[in-house]
Amino acid sequence: MGSRKVTSSEHLDWQGKHVTVAGLGVSGIPAAKALHARGAHVTVVNDGDDARAREQAAELEALGITVRLGDGATLPEGAELVVTAPGWKPDKPLFTAARAAGLEIWGDVELAWRLRGPDAAPWLAITGTNGKTTTTQMLASILRAAGLRTAAVGNIGVSLLDAVLGDEQYDVLAVELSSYQLHWAPSLRAHSAAVLNLAPDHLDWHGSMEAYAADKGRVYEGNRVACVYNVADKATEDLVREADVEEGCRAIGFTLGTPGPSQLGVVEGILVDRAFVEDRHKNAQELAEVSDVNPPAPHNIANALAAAALARAFGVPARAVRDGLRDFTPDAHRIAHVADVDSVAYVDDSKATNTHAAEASLAAYESIVWIAGGLAKGATFDELVAKSAKRLRGVVLIGQDRALIREALARHAPEVPVVDLDRTDTGAMLAAVQEASRLAVAGDTVLLAPACASMDMFANYNKRGEAFAEAVRGLAGAGA
Template sequence: MGSGQVTDWQGKNVTVAGLGVSGIPAAKVLHGLGAKVTVVNDGDDARARAQAAELEALGIAVRLGDGATLPEGTELVVTAPGWKPDKPLFTAARDAGVDIWGDVELAWRLRGPDAAPWLAVTGTNGKTTTVQMLAEILKAAGLRTAAVGNIGVSLLDAVLGEERYDVLAVELSSYQLHWAPSLRAHSAAVLNLAPDHLDWHGSMEAYAADKGRIYEGNRVACVYNVADKATEDLVREADVEEGCRAIGFTLGAPAPSQLGVVDGILVDRAFVENRHKSAQELAEISDVEPPAPHNIANALAAAALARAFGVPPKAVRDGLRAFTPDAHRIAHVADIAGVSYVDDSKATNTHAAEASLAAYESIVWIAGGLAKGAVFEELVAKSAGHLRAAVLMGADRALIREALARHAPEVPVVDLDRTDTGAMLAAVQEAQRLARPGDTVLLAPACASMDMFANYNQRGDAFAEAVRELGAGA
């Protein structure tokens, strides 16, 4: 398809798969560049028909209820990231020798000749927080930047909009990376790897390989997690530019070419003159909000990418101080009678919940929901020492109850056999009864929310509302 200049697109037959948040902008952009665009979509409901009408008014063809058939004459498929690789549409495209790009690949190909470099982040958990921290650090250094990709500004808007950027902080999911074969970041980080989305990727190996694509062609730094060997293995396997370095981050004291923590200080032994003998102080643990271990790891990864881009130490500290976490990510709700109540509704899988549970000494744990095929043995075994008690609710709570019985039989468990909207208040009341002064009541469900709530935000809001009710009666 060439370099992606406007002349390349004139009259090209492009099929866009999906009417989602990435499909509609992609269709409009390609149409504007002169391509002949056909959008195909599996669904044919009222919302899809309204979206189709909007596109058809512009002269874009739309086929509803038929996402399986490759339109005649297609020269390129641009897909929404969530469409699984084994869909018949893609099989037909591959058989016909037609390229398949995701929205990230399209944005990458449409960049201008003097486009801003990308600092890219992926991982099972922590991506959004790390990218937001990175954007704040870059801003503190006086750079024009934005948090883009899976969050914030759309990548197409960022590369085609009026605003000029010096550098972009880019969050990428495994889905997006799967469909982005020519992406080449300035520097990139894989924060961690844990089983997730395996139904989409087909295997842990395929999932890891898609995450590892973020390192391909890196110019300056491949940032990996010292505590997660799988991330370092991906760096070893990557084909990078000459001179690109492997940079580790660790919660311990850093070795040369690593960032880490010494006596409560975040330090850099990678981007300093004499890394074998000296280290550069970047920030204090107290500059990171919240200072939970996994969030310190996020901060170190963000700092590593910023330092790879040449950001001074002071900007790292100032950026981390300026960062405020999103709602429902280890959000402190209230202290009542010496007990702290914390909302981490965003912990929708076991890996995220494990990080959350590691952040507190003595926990009354509120958990449960939709397991999405997850198993809880390892999570409970690792976290048992932190648990005062557990309150379980939701469709798949029995899986967590069984893991607790096996690996933490001494921990009292309340099993709430209800999935109505009042269940959260009951869960918080039970947790209050079980908690002692100095404990943390922690909502870290390790499960998705859709059995009881519209999404994890609504679940977190219900928790906060229940805590406020407790406080009013205290």
């Protein structure tokens, strides 16, 4: 086909280059526009050919960009580089053809990294199975409290390309990265990075837990100052050990216990730093109180410590950590307190879409009526139920794969009362909240932490959380 590889030494010279962009949407459209503006011949290929795709295609074609809808499998003639949306699986025929032609395949993160200017802001990168968005937002809040110009970008919904190529000047970027994005970002080199935790997720995409972990571990490659890991999750420390970093880069742990040297942790309700202090074997720096973390659930304190570690690696003073954590407000549907009704707390953690997230959520409360179920995505629930059984007052099950949770409850918590709602309609949430209220007693927490995806019943986890909150408010109104 006459294809040739775009090498890293010529990545700034785009004039006349033939670049294929795989996928429309939040990453593909900015990538196509950015490359076209630099003189590249851009062809966008997309699997879908619906009304939305045609509308997006028309916008790009008006600029002179070629778009092929309904055919994301064939490599365009003369392609010299492929830039892909992060969610496209590595085994797609398009990529097989690209590799056979000796072409590089970049994601939007890789493209942003290559297009950044010589004076570009350094990146503080965050990945992990759960907690990425909250930690990234906490980090940005801390950096702002230090007077730095920053933004939370990446997988968080703000395009890295827009941040890198826009007019806004930044001192540092807080960058959330998914395993998909890291897979397609071979040359990314962050100032410092954190892997918050590792649990089985997206294995259908990566092919195995080992491949998933390896893609997460890419975030450490070439780090200059700090590789931040979770002391309670040995797999994250193993990834640090395997990483090829710059001379002088340090491994920094975070723990909910008392920190050792080169760690951040918790001592008597205080977040402390024994990593970025003089004589860390003898000294510790107070950063904030546990009560400064919103909400102060254990997994969220861990998020705060990881954010603090990255901020301290960038030289942020201790006071800014405290002020940034105090200023931070978590996104909706992340262990959010909705209301108290008859001395029972109702908490919305609809974002807990897998077992790892649900386990962290359940660990935050002593006596729980748990609302769970949805699309299991291949997950098993025995470990989750066994660890959480002693906290459960009762369980209300909804959704397509609720039987898997019911069976795990029968094995590991047979004494816990279970209400199995044989429904997958959106109205089932109202019934679930009503059933949970009957099981709960004063001092309990009714917790929506489904451990499953939402798409069997709702458009997304936000809609699921909104249905829960609406049902709770109705309950509160009825009791008023």
